[in-house]
Amino acid sequence: DIQMTQSPSSLSASVGDRVTITCRASQGIRNDLGWYQQKPGKAPKRLIYAASSLQSGVPSRFSGSGSGTEFTLTISSLQPEDFATYYCLQHNSYPPTFGQGTKLEIK
Amino acid sequence: EVQLVESGGGLVQPGGSLRLSCAASGFTFSSYEMNWVRQAPGKGLEWVSYISSSGSTIYYADSVKGRFTISRDNAKNSLYLQMNSLRAEDTAVYYCARGDYGEDAFDIWGQGTMVTVSS
Numbered sequence: 001d002i003q004m005t006q007s008p009s010s011l012s013a014s015v016g017d018r019v020t021i022t023c024r025a026s027q028g029i030r031n032d033l034g035w036y037q038q039k040p041g042k043a044p045k046r047l048i049y050a051a052s053s054l055q056s057g058v059p060s061r062f063s064g065s066g067s068g069t070e071f072t073l074t075i076s077s078l079q080p081e082d083f084a085t086y087y088c089l090q091h092n093s094y095p096p097t098f099g100q101g102t103k104l105e106i107k
Numbered sequence: 108e109v110q111l112v113e114s115g116g117g118l119v120q121p122g123g124s125l126r127l128s129c130a131a132s133g134f135t136f137s138s139y140e141m142n143w144v145r146q147a148p149g150k151g152l153e154w155v156s157y158i159s160s161s162g163s164t165i166y167y168a169d170s171v172k173g174r175f176t177i178s179r180d181n182a183k184n185s186l187y188l189q190m191n192s193l194r195a196e197d198t199a200v201y202y203c204a205r206g207d208y209g210e211d212a213f214d215i216w217g218q219g220t221m222v223t224v225s226s
Binding site: 032034036038042043044045046049050053055087089091094095096097098099100101 | 142151152153154157166168202207208209210212213214216217218219
């Protein structure tokens, strides 16, 4: 199975900050990676697909980059509604595997 | 509107069975692969099972293999998860999610249904 190592596991930041979350795959996955935002009691919502493509309707302050084994999600200027938990997901091969999650909290 | 709606969750005793359903609307269900993903209370996301658009290809996580069965009825726009021999560690919110490749990979998720395994 492909292991996805996500860091950091938690992050405190302020409104307006720029933040970056990283996922590292245990083997190459091309660009078969998505980023998801999950708020308490809600289903995950896809933000980024194919590592760097912005999901329709998602604000442009979210961006993704990377290919192969290293991937990043960047939020350019945090807004109050962005405080949530973020997950990466690789779907290059079965089983699909998620990162452990990053909980983004208000400082 | 593209939508997935899960149902069938509830409280069941260890060793019991439950059948989850996922009703799809707003898209051509028969054209899409589907998945089940679960999330234990306070924990991360775990993929559970996959079924191809025709139902001919199926995969399971090792943790549920031999106990869970995924199926679909394209005429009814519905996905199912039959869960047998349930254990306490199966307690989770179960989500259905659409797709597994490219732009469609895990793009749409249902709201989830809670399964609690407890005596």
